[in-house]
Amino acid sequence: MKTRITELFGIEHPIVQGGMHCVGLAPLAAAVSNAGGLGIITALTLPTPEKLSEEIRRCRELTDKPFGVNLTFLPSVKQPDYPGYVRAIIEGGVKAVETAGNNPEKVLPVLHEAGVKIIHKCTSIRHALKAERIGCDAISVDGFECGGHPGEDDVPNFILLPRAAQELKVPFIASGGMADGRSLVAALALGAEGINMGTRFLATREAPVHQNVKDAIVRASELDTRLVMRPLRNTERVLTNAAVERMLQKEREFGSSIQFKDIADEVAGVYPRVMYDGEMDAGAWSCGMVAGLIDDIPSVADLIERIMSEADSIIQRRLAAIVG
Numbered sequence: 001m002k003t004r005i006t007e008l009f010g011i012e013h014p015i016v017q018g019g020m021h022c023v024g025l026a027p028l029a030a031a032v033s034n035a036g037g038l039g040i041i042t043a044l045t046l047p048t049p050e051k052l053s054e055e056i057r058r059c060r061e062l063t064d065k066p067f068g069v070n071l072t073f074l075p076s077v078k079q080p081d082y083p084g085y086v087r088a089i090i091e092g093g094v095k096a097v098e099t100a101g102n103n104p105e106k107v108l109p110v111l112h113e114a115g116v117k118i119i120h121k122c123t124s125i126r127h128a129l130k131a132e133r134i135g136c137d138a139i140s141v142d143g144f145e146c147g148g149h150p151g152e153d154d155v156p157n158f159i160l161l162p163r164a165a166q167e168l169k170v171p172f173i174a175s176g177g178m179a180d181g182r183s184l185v186a187a188l189a190l191g192a193e194g195i196n197m198g199t200r201f202l203a204t205r206e207a208p209v210h211q212n213v214k215d216a217i218v219r220a221s222e223l224d225t226r227l228v229m230r231p232l233r234n235t236e237r238v239l240t241n242a243a244v245e246r247m248l249q250k251e252r253e254f255g256s257s258i259q260f261k262d263i264a265d266e267v268a269g270v271y272p273r274v275m276y277d278g279e280m281d282a283g284a285w286s287c288g289m290v291a292g293l294i295d296d297i298p299s300v301a302d303l304i305e306r307i308m309s310e311a312d313s314i315i316q317r318r319l320a321a322i323v324g
């Protein structure tokens with residue numbers, strides 16, 4: 001398949017692995033890139049820009065294909081060293097950056113100057129248009145189904161993607177709820193030029209996380225995610241567990257007066273405990289509704305191969321037969 005996204009990033013298949021905190025490290029990013037997609041290292045998982053430089057070097061040892069880095073701009077009290085991370089990206093020769101969270105305007109000139117292409121992930125048409133206006137090269141359109149932060153508008157991809165196709169001139173990919181060849185063909189039909197996956201890549205052999213995390217995704221159905229932190233306008237879609245239900249109970253009790261400190265126990269410092277120690281009830285961790293479509297833990301290469309051949313067969317056989 002050749003789309004504006006495969007051309008932009010110099011990749012074989014229009015499949016991107018979204019940034020994932022504590023997951024998007026060199027082994028997964030390299031596996032995705034080696035399989036012909038675009039793997040992404042998640043900058044903020046590395047505690048310093050120096051550690052990000054090391055991770056970029058490690059990824060380069062594992063693949064000679066293009067890979068990218070995710071830069072998530074989140075409202076946090078202590079701001080990470082973003083200029084340092086940007087320097088590490090440029091000095092590491094990385095040519096693709098996925099930005100997410102707040103407006104990436106500040107980092108665009110220096111990244112563009114270094115020949116880096118920017119794909120900004122956002123959950124609404126107005127943010128996508130803004131990203132296009134400030135010069136982002138592509139958009140990742142993240143629907144309400146997605147694992148992680150779906151925003152506050154709650155528009156699912158069956159509406160959001162065609163709306164993006166109506167409004168955007170730059171290429172965009174479909175993010176949220178993507179799992180297989182059917183997702184890819186549907187995304188292309190709705191106007192996207194590729195797909196971005198988080199949860200599906202988390203349940204692969206190469207994802208550098210505890211087996212319990214992968215097993216939990218395989219066990220989960222499409223009914224098992226919850227939206228937390230909505231009262232704080234920082235909504236996150238997570239897999240339900242004891243801590244998540246406790247958190248939702250507090251959100252109901254405190255109502256609009258809730259503050260971050262009230263739920264800090266269920267959120268702060270939770271990711272390493274879940275992802276590396278396999279403590280599945282430690283707190284809230286991102287997971288998409290697409291868990292309901294995931295029932296195996298393949299290698300990344302097998303997964304991408306399967307998606308591409310399924311998409312090919314849907315287009316060449318099923319759809320061709322319908323119109324033919």
Ligand SMILES: Cc1cc2nc3c(=O)[nH]c(=O)nc-3n(C[C@H](O)[C@H](O)[C@H](O)COP(=O)(O)O)c2cc1C
Nearest residue numbers: 018019020021100146147148176177198199286288
């Ligand atoms: C465990 C996990 C952690 C994530 N962490 C981040 C992150 O740090 N930054 C970011 O931009 N997106 C993050 N995401 C969102 C993904 O990049 C992607 O947009 C999302 O998973 C797409 O929806 P899907 O899970 O239905 O494929 C995370 C998703 C998951 C599942």
